[in-house]
């Protein structure tokens with residue numbers, strides 16, 4: 001796997017452990033995009049934000065082993081069963097990175113208006129130092145990361161189709177990340193964040 005250069009890196013990213021590599025080539029990425037677009041039962045998730053319920057600005061689906069229940073934005077998600085394609089990708093990630101995952105949050109950004117706000121994936125069921133593997137297929141979108149307290153520690157990466165971003169170590173404790181809207185013309189993009197969820201209790 002080739003290592004891609006970060007698009008822009010500002011300041012010192014101490015306390016974050018991030019790597020960006022190419023998972024597959026452009027033709028394979030297009031194949032995965034088409035297959036996952038058709039195969040995943042996309043849903044409109046409702047999120048709780050500052051006491052109000054809003055519709056998430058993207059389509060999503062929580063998929064995983066039956067016990068991999070996950071509370072996200074104040075809502076408990078019981079996983080859908082693995083699709084064949086996602087199961088295959090889970091096995092490929094294990095072969096390439098040696099990491100096992102029991103769940104994946106799938107997001108479909110239909111165009112540049114769809115987005116994800118600033119957050120950390122720091123729910124207790126992910127453990128202290130989760131290793132989150134994020135695969136992107138389709139339109140290139142900018143991913144931003146910034147330290148919780150130090151504005152000089154931030155990073156912006158344009159994530160190409162077929163890329164694999166891994167966030168590990170104390171990244172979630174120390175940083176937040178986001179996928180902002182873009183005014184530029186953008187086609188659809190699928191992002192998969194593979195996670196290991198510890199069973200409740």
Ligand SMILES: O=C(O)CCC(=O)C(=O)O
Pocket residue numbers: 105107116121134143159177178179191193
């Ligand atoms: O779409 C992305 O690249 C980020 C997705 C993300 O942060 C998440 O699913 O928690």
Ligand SMILES: [Mn+2]
Pocket residue numbers: 119120121177193
């Ligand atoms: Mn996230």
